[in-house]
Amino acid sequence: MQPITPCLWFNNNAEEAVRFYLSVFPRGRILSTTYYGEGAPAPAGSVMTITFELNNSEFTALNGGPFFSFSPAISFVITCTTQQEIDFYWDKLCDGGKPEQCGWLKDRFGVSWQLVPQQLMTLLTKGEKERIARMMTALMRMQRIDLETLINAYES
DSSP, rough: OOOOOOEESSSSSSHHHHHHHHHHSSEEEEEEEEEEOOOSSSSSSSSEEEEEEEETEEEEEOOOTTOOOTTTTEEEHHHHHEEEHHHHHHHHHTEEEEEEGGGGETTTOHHHOEEEEEHHHHHHHSSHHHHHHHHHHHHTTTOOOOHHHHHHHHOO
């Protein structure tokens, strides 16, 4: 068990969301499921929580009702090493969702994700200021990140 586990609050579709995430991430599995009992704020026997794993990270999905919704203030970062990996996650997670700027997207459940190329982070932390500025200008024009365009902007 990891020391901090994100809990994702869903209205009543945690099972659907977990099935979706398990279809996107190649290394995923359900670890446990709990159910509401008598006198709970949901029908007895309905799913309360599902603890699941995606690429060795643990999450909990909660059917908590319509009281809260997701915000981009919290997002999950997927570090990608190739354009193929960026495209794979973009296509899967954006299906039924909404593309946003700079490699961000909201999936069909409203959860925000960032697809971040490892090369981008390396250049941002170790690169030259003028080159970083060119690369950032290119990045700000993108929704889905085009790694080749970013690297060309940095190197030009």
